[in-house]
Amino acid sequence: MTLWHWKVGFDPGLKAVADAYKKKTGITVETQVTTPDDAYTQKVTAAATANNLPDIYLYWSGPTNGAFDGRAMEWSAELDKDPAWKNSFYPSALSGTVIKQSQLDSYAKDKKASDWLKSRQIGQYYGIPIDVGSFYTIYGNAKLLQEAGVPLEAPPTVEQWLKDMDTVKAKTGVPGFVFSAKTFSVYENWMANFQDYMKNGPEEFTKFMNRESKMSDPAHLQVAKFIEDISRSGNLLKGAVSLDIDPSDQAFAQGKAAYTLGGTFTLSSLTALGMKPEDIVSFRVPAYEGSKEPDAKLPSFPLVQAIVTDNGPHKQEAIDFVKYLTSEEGMTLYAAGALDVPSVQLKNRDSLSPILQSMIGSIGSEANWYADNADTYNKVFGAEWNKFHEMKQKIILGSATAEEAAREFDKAAEAEKAKEQ
Numbered sequence: 001m002t003l004w005h006w007k008v009g010f011d012p013g014l015k016a017v018a019d020a021y022k023k024k025t026g027i028t029v030e031t032q033v034t035t036p037d038d039a040y041t042q043k044v045t046a047a048a049t050a051n052n053l054p055d056i057y058l059y060w061s062g063p064t065n066g067a068f069d070g071r072a073m074e075w076s077a078e079l080d081k082d083p084a085w086k087n088s089f090y091p092s093a094l095s096g097t098v099i100k101q102s103q104l105d106s107y108a109k110d111k112k113a114s115d116w117l118k119s120r121q122i123g124q125y126y127g128i129p130i131d132v133g134s135f136y137t138i139y140g141n142a143k144l145l146q147e148a149g150v151p152l153e154a155p156p157t158v159e160q161w162l163k164d165m166d167t168v169k170a171k172t173g174v175p176g177f178v179f180s181a182k183t184f185s186v187y188e189n190w191m192a193n194f195q196d197y198m199k200n201g202p203e204e205f206t207k208f209m210n211r212e213s214k215m216s217d218p219a220h221l222q223v224a225k226f227i228e229d230i231s232r233s234g235n236l237l238k239g240a241v242s243l244d245i246d247p248s249d250q251a252f253a254q255g256k257a258a259y260t261l262g263g264t265f266t267l268s269s270l271t272a273l274g275m276k277p278e279d280i281v282s283f284r285v286p287a288y289e290g291s292k293e294p295d296a297k298l299p300s301f302p303l304v305q306a307i308v309t310d311n312g313p314h315k316q317e318a319i320d321f322v323k324y325l326t327s328e329e330g331m332t333l334y335a336a337g338a339l340d341v342p343s344v345q346l347k348n349r350d351s352l353s354p355i356l357q358s359m360i361g362s363i364g365s366e367a368n369w370y371a372d373n374a375d376t377y378n379k380v381f382g383a384e385w386n387k388f389h390e391m392k393q394k395i396i397l398g399s400a401t402a403e404e405a406a407r408e409f410d411k412a413a414e415a416e417k418a419k420e421q
């Protein structure tokens with residue numbers, strides 16, 4: 001059988017599963033990687049058009065994503081006849097790939113949606129998630145931290161984390177932090193919104209995201225003040241405002257900063273850039289002192305799903321392989337090789353690297369308010385947040401203060417409220 005995908009960092013994990021599967025069954029599964037993303041999309045789309053898809057292919061997770069109007073097998077019957085397998089997944093993994101009423105409503109309104117899409121049913125699955133991920137993840141360079149005498153454990157608060165950055169800079173001369181300050185939403189959506197939720201709790205956080213509370217209020221000023229603190233202290237790597245995500249990851253991998261901001265998915269990128277897993281520490285973004293929800297777990301969502309071609313010559317074997325890939329044994333092999341958080345709640349993580357165990361432990365397996373209120377925290381993409389991104393860069397460059405940035409945010413939020421009335 002053949003399995004197509006585009007994730008270079010995932011290939012060792014997929015090959016480890018394929019090797020184990022061959023020993024069990026005698027069946028060979030060949031993995032084929034196509035990069036970059038655009039080239040892979042073109043390849044899969046062309047194969048779907050020609051009705052020449054491989055036995056199995058990976059695709060970005062989401063209801064009907066990669067289904068190509070019926071080229072993909074529908075999984076609900078397989079999941080229902082094996083409750084133990086179905087219940088082994090993180091709830092967010094399957095909920096992010098199943099068709100819901102909201103998708104059907106969207107298809108019904110979309111003039112470009114095909115008749116096939118419009119005829120889908122609630123509860124159908126066209127892919128099986130193989131991993132889950134989240135934002136809100138800090139990575140640390142263990143060698144630099146050890147050289148500076150800074151603990152490798154997660155700092156208990158943002159305030160302590162800032163002190164740790166100061167220590168690293170004083171002892172090693174290396175700035176404490178780097179992130180892609182060029183890219184809108186990296187800081188805003190990968191860190192600041194979750195920290196505001198932890199600090200203020202659901203009710204006040206919702207008011208803030210709904211433009212009912214101001215950034216200039218003491219409850220929310222930390223969003224801008226953090227940027228000011230790391231910039232004025234020299235703890236933000238110079239040139240961060242010109243760094244995209246990949247160059248930012250590369251700067252961290254090269255030892256130019258002690259910490260970086262990313263998601264659970266960033267680990268495989270860092271190792272692909274030459275870092276060893278044992279030289280990386282990872283933890284959830286810290287909460288501020290006095291936060292109302294300081295122990296909040298990371299909300300997770302499915303990233304990549306495995307799809308079986310519905311009319312493939314080895315359909316049953318492909319089903320069996322995907323079920324093995326997402327079994328306890330298969331997911332352990334995959335996670336260890338791919339350095340990726342599996343979609344299944346592993347019962348035993350002892351064979352995994354410490355950093356991967358740490359990341360898996362930070363993922364919430366139970367429903368929580370933040371995870372269930374994406375419509376609230378996704379308001380970080382509003383116009384006022386775009387204005388903050390502009391002001392954030394000015395803070396970094398020294399041409400604005402945190403207070404000025406907050407006031408500009410508030411003005412933009414008021415303008416948007418006026419438009420809605």
